[in-house]
Amino acid sequence: MTPLLQVRDLTRSFGGVRAVDNVSFELARGELLALIGPNGAGKSTCFNMINGQLRPDSGEVRLDGENIVGRKPRDVWRLGVGRTFQIAATFHSMTVIENVQMALISHAKRTFHAWTAAAAHFRDEARDLLAQVGMDAHADRPSSILAYGDVKRVELAVALANKPKLLLMDEPTAGMAPRERNDLMALTKRLVTINDIGVLFTEHSMDVVFAFADRMIVLARGKLIAQGSGEAVRDDPKVREVYFGSGRTVARRVSA
Amino acid sequence: MSEALLAVSGLNAYYGAAHILFDLGFEVRAGEVVALMGRNGAGKSTTLKSIMGLIERRTGAIAFAGADISHARTYDIARLGLGFVPEDRRIFTDLTVLENLEVGSQPARDRTQQVWTPERLFELFPNLAEARHRVGGRLSGGEQQMLSVARTLMGNPLLILLDEPSEGVAPIIVDAMADMMIALKQTGVAIVLSEQNLPFAELVSDRAYVIEKGEVRFSGTMHELSGNEDLRRAYLEV
Amino acid sequence: MSLAALFVQLLNGLAGASTLFLIAAGLSLIFGVTRIVNFAHGSLFMLGSYIAYSLITRIGGTGLGYWAAVLLAAVCVATIGALIEILLLRRIYRAPELFQLLATFALTLIVQDVVLQLWGSENLVGPRAPGLKSAIFVFGRALPTYDLALILIGPLVLGLLWLLLTRTRWGVLIRAATQDRDMVAALGVNQAVLFTSVFALGAGLAGLGGALNLPREPANLGEDITAIGDAFVVVVVGGMGSIPGAFLAALLIAEIKALCIALGQVSFLGFAISFPQFTLVAEFVVMAIVLVLRPWGLLGKPQGSVRSIGQIEAPIVPAGRMLQMIGAAVLAALLVLPLVAGGESYSTVLAIDILVGVLFAVSLHFIMGPGGMHSFGHAAYFGLGAYGAALLFKDAGMPMELALVAAPIVGCLGALIFGWFCVRLSGVYLAMLTLAFAQIVWSIVFQWDELTGGSNGIIGVWPSPWLATKAAYFYLTLTLCVAGILLVRRILFAPFGYAMRAVRDSALRADAIGIGAVRVQWTGFVIAGAICGIAGGLFAFSKGSISPETISISRSVDGLVMVLLGGIGTLVGPIVGSVTFLILQDSVARQTEYWRALLGLVIIFLVLVFPQGIAGTIQSWSKRAWKPA
Incomplete structure (x- = not known):
């Protein structure tokens, strides 16, 4: 079966700097895939290319096998790609x-x-x-x-309105307290399973990532430097060096 | 116990019709690092903005370095030695690093104080030294965070209000922020830190207040807060 | 045309560019820091030339005295600017952007009458500068030495401003405040002083421009509008807030104008094109082209979107019982008005004017409020409707009824073309482009004598016999006006009205759920143009004649005033606003010769007292009355 989303050799430069450099990954239906990396690693650029806001210099984005590069965001949305934003608003x-x-x-x-x-x-x-x-x-x-946490929920309802196959969520829990974070992600996970939707999300809150992502991919300076399960990525020395640091400021207890 | 550098009591603040802070009070002594902990929307940012005079409707007593600043204007408050580092950094993206520092610079309040100069700051923030002629908009997220703190230090503050420095940045930058704050504390500057990230706050703070729905629910040492699981459960964690 | 003539014309253009740059630089500086689009900047320019006239005629006999007088005039205007900032603008920095514009527009009205009172209505020709009265000969053509001096002054001021902004602490603070004024205050900078100083500097530059312009053009009462129009164009073409951009744009526009004059009458493919006539349109054409190619101007950067009007709007709800009853009562009163007041009475005539104004304001509100597009050139569609109907009636021999039906189609076609460009921009740039299109329409109407009758306009545009009485025409106007309002209301409550608000609230999010901003806004623009066209057509036949005044900037501004007075948040707003404004204008104009100043004072008063517009303020009062805190 073809994966829901296939990204192949995606590349985009701004003023000579490769913001996203030959990035490839896949995402299956019902899967939550976390995209992590330092600020400025190219996560937003990647998102914007998948939903059609930015045109890649080269590479493919296939949704259910169909290349959707070059389509307008509106049309990509009609094909079943929903999006939520880092700063939720209505x-x-x-x-x-x-x-x-x-x-x-x-x-x-x-x-x-x-x-x-x-x-x-x-x-x-x-x-x-x-x-x-x-x-x-x-x-x-x-x-x-509405309170901010509720705005996030409304945004999720809006994103589900066109019965999407794929949801792109940009820092879905930014600006929320730990408990709200978990509630929102648990809700997302439930809806994703019920409706068989694939989710690609960026996130800085590591407890959320480790608790809810089925898999993760790590970007640094535009390149994909690691991918795999939470454990594999956490123990990857390259990821430690550019992203996690010593780990002493990351919440110690991971709870689902 | 020495006299408080900053004393807030009976603080109420409003956004339009919404009442955000309810008779909130806390104290900070010279050279101390105090964490205001609490979840989003608890009123931490509003507390800091109220102290800076950035919220139009506020009542209550705020005393800083012996002066009543509850009705003072923002720039006068800043000139008294109260620095503010906002959550979203708000550096001037069109200005170079040096020009950003220039905007923050204020004359020393007394002759005994050792004044901050760009050169002295560059020792504390080596990354910024290399980027001194680069415009703010071309700095990385971490460098912008550092510049925001450095710019405030140029005003030679006695106390810095630091609003959620760990929010929305990669763990490795939070790491660097912690090192920077420990170094900063050694220079004798007092800090009020608004935070949700407990491990980070634990690394740098002496005391903590927990704020929930615009009220103080706990005050004590950082150690007491860390050890009190019920409290953490109720207001901070999952 | 010889090369020599061209060269001299280009030098002449350079001299013109200098004064243009001075005024635009001031406007740009003020906008950059205070975010206020200072409509009164042209008035400051005008004050500069009048004050310079008075000073020069007293102490300008010697070279030293002359230049001292010029600088003194600039200092006077700078002082006036500082006073304006301290007394008025300081109170409205937190007000919605358009209210600030309204307040500065009110200032232009006041300054007009103050100048009229102090200096009279005659044009005042200033003496030429001692030592610079002669001309040098370039390729056998005379070029005033004064123009050479001006050519040098432009770059000199640019250089000084550049040094000021980059090499001084004040300049660094100004640039920082341009980006984030609250943060500057939180770092201990007294921004009140900063703002006053910037306003004074900007005003001083405008005053200097006015003073320097005196030997080239006599001081006159029309200078303010011309100057502000030119300055807007230069600032927008150069990029809001960019001083070098303003310089570049001033050069570009002054040279293109000079080129038009130099080209003269040219025969092209058998057509005789008169380029000098093209000067009026030229700068606006340049602006339209630049904005389409570079939406943020030549050297500008994207601006954050215009701050939302007042606070966040409440969801729209159908009118409550109270409002419905008031509406019914007003309608009933209007229905009996001709019977009570008399069919040919002044009241009936005034009521027709007011109804036309209401329809005009409602159509403008449609794109400004729910659409979020701030049009400064709504008179264009009014004028197109009026001229379209009048020309089809007079020249094409169409029956009056058919011509009236054609009016909205003409307005709609205009909006279709202009809107296509406009909706690609946003905020101040969109506003300026709408102004540019209105000016293009105005210039064409003004200069195309053969078709439009030029400045004389078109006369003999009378309605058919069955509508010949004022009472009959009143009922026609009332019917169309009410129908227009109900149509707009219907659209606003329908999915399309919601889509317009969705795009306004957040274009990014609208796009994320498949609602394309450009198509929605364009459609909204066209609907507004059509409804405005009806108002224009009704206007033409009610007056019997029309002139280019129908499309003037002041009509566009009147529309803005009506909408903002009433309040932008509700559909009742533009109705209340236009009625208030027109009654006010009518009664004030009959009371005093200085009605402009009085109107200006009234507007300032209203802006300070009703920051959400009249209807908006009443709404929030009544809410407070119902729900005790």
Whole structure:
């Protein structure tokens, strides 16, 4: 069976510097793959090339075997690649459920409908999605007054609206307390398993990575320097040198 | 016990209609490193910003080096010797490292104090010395973090408020931050550190306050906090 | 044309570039640090030339006295600038960007009347500088020595500014504050002093430009708008906040204008093209081309997006019972107005004007509020609707009714073309490009005598007999206005309205869920253009005649004032704002000769008292009244 996502020899330079240099990896359905590395290692560039925001200089990105390089982000999204951002936010002038409805409206290609009220579109479906992330009680609150952890959940519901095959999550737990981190990642893992979605995520919080990633890949200066299970990567001397350091400031206890 | 360098009591702060801090109080003595621990949204950043006068609506008493600064303007507070290193670093990306330092520079408050110069700072931050003519935007994340601290030191502060230096940076940079803070402490500067990363805070802090929902829930030595599993469970960890 | 003539024209252009650079550099500096787009910068330029006139006629007899007078004029304007900053701007730094613009626009109105009061309405020709009264001959053509002096002054000021900004602590602080003013304060820098000094310097440069320009052009009351228009173009072409960019852009634009004059009448493929006529359009064409190719100007960098208007908007909800009842009452009152006040009464005529204004403001609000696109040139679509209808009626012999139907189509076509360019930009750049397109339309209308009647405009644009009475025309206007408002409301509550707000709230996130910003914004732009076109068509037939004034900058600004006065957060905002503004304008204009100054003062008062607009403020008051804290 072809893997869900195949990245082959992906390369992109900025002003002569290779931000991403010949990176290749694969990701299967139902798998959580962590992409880690120091700041500026090329993680964001990598993300942006997979979802179509940046065009690679060379290389391929195959989704279910089909090369999607050169497609616009919108079209990549339609093919089933959802995305969440490092700094979560909502459409702040809308209620929680309207945020989800917006995504459903777009998925159904009704963005340019200008007659029937938007509130009437997909309200039940939106409520279902909110229930999945545990936010249905907040459906009619303005999204601008939500706590940050809740904004993350709404963002997840929005990302699930087009029934994605692949989710790209940029530092999904940034700015959250340890307990919220675990809750959110546990929720993500559950939804991913139920819907058979593949997840590629970047993360600096090592307890999250070790607890939830099925596999990890490590980027440094644009190159893929290690990949494999948590244990293998943790004990890799190269990764220690460029990323983990002494390990004395990393949470000692790993709990799932 | 010596007189507190910074004494905060009955501090309340608001964002618009939202009440964020509730009668919060804590003290810092000269040369001490104090950690404000707590999860996101607990009010740590708001506490530091309130002290700096960066929150418009705040009430309560804030005394620093014997002066009442609860109604003072931000730049006056800074000139009294209170330095602030914000969470998102906020270095001036268009300015060179040396120019960034120039913006932070303030005259020494008294003649006895040993003033920080770029050269002295470069001894503490060797990476910055090599990059002195590079613009801030072309520094790595770790170098930017260091520059943000160095820039504040140029104001010769007696106390630095350091907001979540470990957030969103690679573990190896957190490592370097810890070394830097230990070195800094030896120069006699007091530090208030807002943190969620307990191992990091343990390495560098003398005392800790735990903040939850805008209130102080614990105060004691760092050692006491480390040893108190219930407390860690309740407010900090999983 | 000889090469010699071309060369002299190019030198002439260089001299023009210097004054252009001075004013633009000041504007750019002020914007960089304070983030205020200072609409009053042209007024400071104008004050510079009037003050210089007074000083030079007193002490400018000698060379020393003359140059002392010029510098003194600059110092005076710098002082005025400092006062403006301390008394007004300091209070509104935290206000939404567009409110700041509104306040500085109010200043231009006040300065206009102050100058009119102090110096009168005559153009004042300044004496030439002693020692520089002669001309030298280049290839047998005269070039004033004063122009040579100006050519040197431009680069000299550029050099001094560069030294100031890079070699002094003040300059480093300025550059730091340009990026993050709160951080600068947290490092112990008194930013109030910094801001005042920057504003004074910027104002001083504008004043110097005005003073230096006096021997080339007499001081006159139209200078402020011309100067601010030119300065905006230069700053945007050069890149907001970039001083070298401003210099480069000033050179480019002054030279292209000079080139147009030098080319004169040229025959090309059998067409006679009159290039001198092209000067008015030229700078705006340059700006449009530059912005499309380099969206941040020649030497500029991408700006952060425009800060959101006021605080975060609440989700939209259908009008409450109270508002519905008020709406019904107003509509009922309007329906009986011609019967009560009289069909041909002044009230009915005024009501027609107000309804047209409401439709204009509602269409502008549609792209500014939910669309998040700040148009400074909305008069373009109003003018296109008006001229389109008038020309189809007069020249093409179309019946009035059909011409009125065509008005929104013309507005829509204009928006289709201009919008395609505009939606590729954002923030201040988008605003400036809309202004540029409006000016292009204005210039074409103004200069294409054969078609549009030039400055005389078109007369005899009267409605069909069944609409000939004011009362009948009033009901037509009322019907179309209400229909327009209901249509806009419908769209705003439909998926498309939500999509527009999604793009405005976060273009990045909208894109991530398959909503393309460009297509949505372009569509919004076109809808607004069409509705605005209706307003223009109604306007033309209500007046019986139209002139280029229909498309002037001041109409665009009126629209901005209406929308901001009312408040940008709700659909009721532009309605309340336009009614307030037009009634205010009407009553103030009848009270005093100095209505501009009075209007300016009223606007400043409103900006300081109603920072969220009238409707927005009432909304938050009533919320507070209902929900005791």
